[in-house]
Amino acid sequence: MTAYEPPGDPGADTDPAPDPGPTEPGRAGYDAVVLAGGAARRLGGVDKPGLRVGGRALLDRVLAACAGAGTTVVVAEPRPTARPVTWAREDPPGGGPLAALAAGLRHTAAEHVVVVSADLPFLAPATVARLLASLAAGDADGALLTDADGRDQPLVAAYRAPALRRELAALARDRAARDGEPDLTGLPLRRLTGALRLTRVPDAVASFDCDTWDDLATARARIREHGHVLDEWISAAKDELGIDLDVDTKVLLDLARDAAHGVARPAAPLTTFLVGYAAGRAQGGPEAVAETARKAAALALRWAEEAADAGAAPGKDTPDVAPDATPDTRPDA
Numbered sequence: 001m002t003a004y005e006p007p008g009d010p011g012a013d014t015d016p017a018p019d020p021g022p023t024e025p026g027r028a029g030y031d032a033v034v035l036a037g038g039a040a041r042r043l044g045g046v047d048k049p050g051l052r053v054g055g056r057a058l059l060d061r062v063l064a065a066c067a068g069a070g071t072t073v074v075v076a077e078p079r080p081t082a083r084p085v086t087w088a089r090e091d092p093p094g095g096g097p098l099a100a101l102a103a104g105l106r107h108t109a110a111e112h113v114v115v116v117s118a119d120l121p122f123l124a125p126a127t128v129a130r131l132l133a134s135l136a137a138g139d140a141d142g143a144l145l146t147d148a149d150g151r152d153q154p155l156v157a158a159y160r161a162p163a164l165r166r167e168l169a170a171l172a173r174d175r176a177a178r179d180g181e182p183d184l185t186g187l188p189l190r191r192l193t194g195a196l197r198l199t200r201v202p203d204a205v206a207s208f209d210c211d212t213w214d215d216l217a218t219a220r221a222r223i224r225e226h227g228h229v230l231d232e233w234i235s236a237a238k239d240e241l242g243i244d245l246d247v248d249t250k251v252l253l254d255l256a257r258d259a260a261h262g263v264a265r266p267a268a269p270l271t272t273f274l275v276g277y278a279a280g281r282a283q284g285g286p287e288a289v290a291e292t293a294r295k296a297a298a299l300a301l302r303w304a305e306e307a308a309d310a311g312a313a314p315g316k317d318t319p320d321v322a323p324d325a326t327p328d329t330r331p332d333a
Contacts, residue, residue, distance in 0.1 A: 029112075030132055032069035033104035034062055035097055035155060036076035036118035037089070043213065049076065049118040051216060054223040055236040056082070058119050058210060064235065065123040066114055073104040076118070082239045095185035097155065098192055102168050102184055108161060112136075115164075117155040119210045121219040127206040131158035134201050141196040148204035154193045156207050167195045251290055255297045262304030271296055 036049040036059055043051075049059035056064075059074070060082040066072055071086060078087045086107050090099035101115060112135060114128055127145070134143035135158045142164075144157035171191055172182035210216045223232040234249065255275065256268040263271075275296050279288040 029068070029070045029110055030114055030158065031071040031108035031110040031112075031161075032066040032073065032114040032116070032128075033101060033108065034059070034066070034072065034074045034085075034116055034118050035100045035104070036074050037093065037100055043211070043216075048210065050079070051210065053121040053210075053216070053219045054232045056239055058121060060239060062116055062118050062120055062123055064239065065120075065125050065128055066116065068125065068128065069114065070110055071108055073107045074118070075100040075104040082242075090185075092185065095183075096187060097189045098168070098171065098187045099184040101164070101192075102172075105161065105164060105168070111161055112158055113161045113164065114158045115155060116157075117209060120156060120206065120208070121210060121223075122205045122208055123156065124206060127156075127203060128158070130201055130203075131156075134158070134199055135160070138199055139197075140199040142193075143199045143201055144193075145203045145207040146200045147207040150202075152193070152198070152200065153207045153209075154189050156203075157198075159196070163196055164192075167192050170195070246286055248286065248290055251293045255293045255300070258297050258300040258304075262300040267300070271300070 050057050052058070053061065059079075063072060063074075063081060063083045063085065067083065072083070073088050074081070074085045075088045075090060077089070077093075088103045088107055090096075090103040105113065112132060114131065116123060131143045131145070142154075142157050142159040145153045147153055168184065171187060172184055175184065175187070176182040208215070208219070210219055222228065230249065252272055252275070256272050259271040260268040272293075275289065275292045278292045282288050282292075284292075
C-alpha cells in the first residue's frame with residue numbers, strides 16, 4: 001500500500017507544470033503503458049482493475065488520466081473500457097512488472113512513455129503533465145512520483161523510451177547469459193530503476209494505490225468529500241455517457257440558481273437539461289454551452305423581474321389555480 005494523506009489536493013505542494021506539448025505518438029507527445037495484469041493477492045485474487053471507485057472502474061480512471069497519450073497500451077486480458085486502447089500480454093501471463101512493461105513497450109513509438117499501474121484512483125491528467133514536464137526539463141531517464149513517506153513509485157512515472165528499451169535489453173542479455181533464455185519473468189522492478197537516472201516528483205495523493213480492501217474504502221470515502229464530489233460525479237457521468245466535453249461548471253450552477261430563484265425550483269434541472277440539449281443540437285463545444293447558458297440565465301432574470309413587477313415573490317411557485325377559476329379550468333386540467 002502507498003501511504004495516503006487525505007488533506008489537500010493532488011500536487012498541492014508542487015509548482016504548476018508547463019504544458020508538456022503535443023500528444024502525437026512518436027513525436028513530441030507521449031504514449032502510455034498501463035500494467036493491469038497483477039494477481040491482486042491482498043484482495044483475494046479479485047479483478048482489481050474492475051473494482052469501482054466513484055462509479056468508475058479503477059482501470060477507466062487511469063485511462064482518463066492518460067487521455068492525452070497518442071497510444072495507450074494496457075497489458076492485461078482484453079475487457080470493455082471507456083476509452084479505446086491497444087491490448088498486450090506478457091508471455092507467459094503473470095510474468096511480473098518487467099515482463100509486462102517490455103510487452104507493452106513494443107506497441108509504443110513516442111520518445112516519452114508514461115508507465116502506470118491500473119489501481120491508482122486519484123491519478124489525474126495534471127499529474128501526468130507534471131511528470132512529463134519534469135522529464136522534459138532535465139536529462140534524467142525518468143521522472144517518478146514519491147508517496148507521503150518519500151518512497152519511489154516507479155509505476156507512476158514518465159520515462160524516456162530509449163532508456164527503458166536499453167536497460168530491458170541489458171537485463172534480458174544478463175538472464176540469457178545466466179539461464180540460457182532472455183526472459184524477464186519474475187525479475188523485480190528495482191533491477192530496471194536501479195540502472196536509470198531518475199528525478200522525483202512528490203505527490204502523496206496521486207501515488208495512492210488500492211492494494212487492500214481498506215485502501216479501496218479510503219478511496220471511496222475521499223471522493224465523497226465536499227471538495228471532490230462534484231468533479232468526481234461529472235467525470236463519472238461523462239465516462240458513462242461517452243462524452244468528453246469540458247464546460248464551465250460555475251456557469252451551469254449559476255444558471256441553475258437563477259432558474260430556481262427566478263422561476264421555480266424544478267426549473268433548475270429542467271433548464272440545465274435544455275441548455276445541454278440545445279448545445280448538442282448545435283454540435284457545439286464548451287463555447288456553445290456557455291453561450292446557451294448565458295441566454296437561459298438572461299431569460300430567468302427577465303422572468304424574475306416580471307414576477308417582481310407583477311407583485312409575485314420570485315422563487316415561489318405560482319398557484320395551480322387562479323383565484324376565480326373553477327376546478328376544471330386549471331392550467332393542467
